[in-house]
Amino acid sequence: xxxxxxxxxxxxxxxxxxxxxxxxxxxxxxxxxxxxxxxxxxxxxxxxxxxxxxxxxxxxxxxxxxxxxxxxxxxxxxxxxxx
Amino acid sequence: xxxxxxxxxxxxxxxxxxxxxxxxxxxxxxxxxxxxxxxxxxxxxxxxxxxxxxxxxxxxxxxxxxxxxxxxxxxxxxxxxxxxxxxxxxxxxxxxxxxxxxxxxxxxxxxxxxxxxxxxxxxxxxxxxxxxxxxxxxxxxxxxxxxxxxxxxxxxxxxxxxxxxxxxxxxxxxxxxxxxxxxxxxxxxxxxxxxxxxxxxxxxxxxxxxxxxxxxxxxxxxxxxxxxxxxxxxxxxxxxxxxxxxxxxxxxxxxxxxxxxxxxxxxxxxxxxxxxxxxxxxxxxxxxxxxxxxxxxxxxxxxxxxxxxxxxxxxxxxxxxxxxxxxxxxxxxxxxxxxxxxxxxxxxxxxxxxxxxxxxxxxxxxxxxxxxxxxxxxxxxxxxxxxxxxxxxxxxxxxxxxxxxxxxxxxxxxxxxxxxxxxxxxxxxxxxxxxxxxxxxxxxxxxxxxxxxxxxxxxxxxxxxxxxxxxxxxxxxxxxxxxxxxxxxxxxxxxxxxxxxxxxxxxxxxxxxxxxxxxxxxxxxxxxxxxxxxxxxxxxxxxxxxxxxxxxxxxxxxxxxxxxxxxxxxxxxxxxxxxxxxxxxxxxxxxxxxxx
Numbered sequence: 009x010x011x012x013x014x015x016x017x018x019x020x021x022x023x024x025x026x027x028x029x030x031x032x033x034x035x036x037x038x039x040x041x042x043x044x045x046x047x048x049x050x051x052x053x054x055x056x057x058x059x060x061x062x063x064x065x066x067x068x069x070x071x072x073x074x075x076x077x078x079x080x081x082x083x084x085x086x087x088x089x090x091x
Numbered sequence: 092x093x094x095x096x097x098x099x100x101x102x103x104x105x106x107x108x109x110x111x112x113x114x115x116x117x118x119x120x121x122x123x124x125x126x127x128x129x130x131x132x133x134x135x136x137x138x139x140x141x142x143x144x145x146x147x148x149x150x151x152x153x154x155x156x157x158x159x160x161x162x163x164x165x166x167x168x169x170x171x172x173x174x175x176x177x178x179x180x181x182x183x184x185x186x187x188x189x190x191x192x193x194x195x196x197x198x199x200x201x202x203x204x205x206x207x208x209x210x211x212x213x214x215x216x217x218x219x220x221x222x223x224x225x226x227x228x229x230x231x232x233x234x235x236x237x238x239x240x241x242x243x244x245x246x247x248x249x250x251x252x253x254x255x256x257x258x259x260x261x262x263x264x265x266x267x268x269x270x271x272x273x274x275x276x277x278x279x280x281x282x283x284x285x286x287x288x289x290x291x292x293x294x295x296x297x298x299x300x301x302x303x304x305x306x307x308x309x310x311x312x313x314x315x316x317x318x319x320x321x322x323x324x325x326x327x328x329x330x331x332x333x334x335x336x337x338x339x340x341x342x343x344x345x346x347x348x349x350x351x352x353x354x355x356x357x358x359x360x361x362x363x364x365x366x367x368x369x370x371x372x373x374x375x376x377x378x379x380x381x382x383x384x385x386x387x388x389x390x391x392x393x394x395x396x397x398x399x400x401x402x403x404x405x406x407x408x409x410x411x412x413x414x415x416x417x418x419x420x421x422x423x424x425x426x427x428x429x430x431x432x433x434x435x436x437x438x439x440x441x442x443x444x445x446x447x448x449x450x451x452x453x454x455x456x457x458x459x460x461x462x463x464x465x466x467x468x469x470x471x472x473x474x475x476x477x478x479x480x481x482x483x484x485x486x487x488x489x490x491x492x493x494x495x496x497x498x499x500x501x502x503x504x505x506x507x508x509x510x511x512x513x514x515x516x517x518x519x520x521x522x523x524x525x526x527x528x529x530x531x532x533x534x535x536x537x538x539x540x541x542x543x544x545x546x547x548x549x550x551x552x553x554x555x556x557x558x559x560x561x562x563x564x565x566x567x568x569x570x571x572x573x574x575x576x577x578x579x580x581x582x583x584x585x586x587x588x589x590x591x592x593x594x595x596x597x598x599x600x601x602x603x604x605x606x607x608x609x610x611x612x613x614x615x616x617x618x619x620x621x622x623x624x625x626x627x628x629x630x631x632x633x634x635x636x637x638x639x640x641x642x643x644x645x646x647x648x649x650x651x652x653x654x655x656x657x658x659x660x661x662x663x664x665x666x667x668x669x670x671x672x673x674x675x676x677x678x679x680x681x682x683x684x685x686x687x
Contacts (some may be wrong), residue, residue: 010593012673057331064170064173065383080369
């Protein structure tokens with residue numbers, strides 16, 4: 009029982025970290041901070057524009073795979089299975 | 092032209108033959124095959140199938156066109172339709188797979204121990220899915236009539252027949268393997284023209300990099316800077332900064348699309364087809380890889396199509412395309428009525444500007460600072476949907492590439508239609524019939540019922556595609572609004588709150604849908620009938636400037652608020668439900684997706 013509780017709280021902690029990054033790269037860099045970031049350029053891209061149309065999507069990808077990886081580790085730690 | 096037609100027939104009917112062969116090979120033998128493909132799909136296969144399931148005619152045909160004309164404002168679609176997968180991967184899919192049932196309404200029934208909740212979920216699912224299918228069916232009809240010059244209705248009929256064969260025969264199993272093939276067709280059809288065009292314009296064949304590169308015309312100018320300059324000289328808004336209704340509206344729009352994506356039942360269902368919780372999490376990642384491939388190319392397609400269109404019509408400042416010398420693609424699209432020219436000043440040349448009046452207007456170029464005289468706009472109609480389809484022709488690409496785009500558009504529309512049809516069929520045969528009306532239905536009869544219902548659903552959606560209701564255009568917003576304001580919050584609370592009760596969740600769902608529909612109807616008309624919108628569809632009347640399409644997130648907030656308020660009054664759910672939620676959250680293996 010206690011095991012289940014800590015498994016769940018570790019899971020929610022990882023989710024919160026991921027969602028914070030999810031928010032920052034899309035709503036933060038792509039929307040709220042787009043104007044200051046547009047002053048910086050990345051090749052021919054304005055940085056804010058790049059986040060909104062490219063960077064956010066790459067970050068989402070990284071997040072989902074990182075989350076899957078962390079959860080696999082947690083599953084092994086609490087359940088002892090690696091499949 | 093003849094050669095193009097031959098190639099198009101080969102591409103379209105070649106891919107159809109492939110889908111039939113797959114359907115025969117993967118036909119369904121049990122309800123488990125029919126609803127969840129026997130539960131034996133690998134994450135990689137599932138990711139690809141989710142990609143095809145999710146990316147519809149709207150993603151393939153319309154999105155790049157929207158971005159081409161909205162510029163930076165089009166980012167809401169890019170972020171909104173991909174960010175939802177983060178939510179799906181972390182907040183819904185693994186736990187729902189752990190619970191191990193066939194359909195979304197069944198999950199709602201188990202978690203909220205209420206047949207009413209199940210029926211409400213079925214209703215939301217059917218409305219959201221049917222409105223979506225209309226768009227796919229229209230896409231099929233348009234693709235046929237444009238590329239093969241057959242009658243719209245006949246094209247629609249052929250499309251219905253193809254879906255019927257592989258969806259009814261194969262159920263989820265047939266659909267999954269066909270969707271994998273359709274994804275491959277679709278992604279080639281989308282990226283090959285983009286690679287060609289990116290290479291032509293910038294010398295860089297990778298569209299994602301080409302968009303940030305300098306032009307290959309020797310000017311040394313960045314492509315996006317050039318585009319900004321060209322559009323502002325014609326009085327349009329600067330491409331890379333043009334906003335869509337203000338920051339708050341863009342914020343709400345993006346968030347609504349994200350939670351709407353995560354709440355669409357035909358996508359969630361696909362996570363029930365994999366063998367484990369781990370595989371469900373991986374599927375979401377692979378799905379976004381395959382979706383992201385198209386979604387990161389789309390902004391390049393949009394920007395490059397816009398630049399090509401502008402420079403075809405006005406090769407250099409003040410030098411206009413002569414109407415009688417217009418290229419073949421221009422004539423082809425004029426025939427469809429999606430492109431229209433009116434020679435307002437009678438000079439026989441085409442002026443394409445932002446000036447909607449009849450008189451020349453003088454403006455100051457936003458970037459160049461020069462004084463510019465804008466002649467009245469003569470491109471009176473440029474439909475956004477033609478950008479992707481016309482793009483290869485505008486860029487003078489070989490005919491086989493154009494043929495491939497036709498097959499890709501059809502693959503996108505058919506794969507999504509099949510997924511939606513399965514969601515509808517399963518919610519009726521499994522949730523309504525087996526679950527509520529005829530509990531002692533045998534497996535064999537349930538399978539038969541599923542096939543009959545799917546056939547009926549194809550006929551209904553074909554009819555709606557042939558006689559699209561006046562509100563067809565507005566319904567996509569409604570589908571996302573419904574999913575965002577009803578299904579997503581109900582599922583999320585079911586997993587993340589152990590105490591959430593059935594009564595509270597049903598109240599929340601009804602309140603969320605209610606306020607979203609009210610808002611959409613009051614600005615777009617009751618059932619989208621023109622003239623019945625009692626507040627008018629205009630910015631000043633919008634709540635905090637949020638457009639009706641972006642309102643789903645407000646509905647979701649209302650849903651959460653009402654549910655927790657009712658929970659305070661009526662008290663938490665019974666202990667056996669708490670145990671069930673704990674089991675969903677616990678590590679360990681998921682049971683095979685099963686019946687009661």
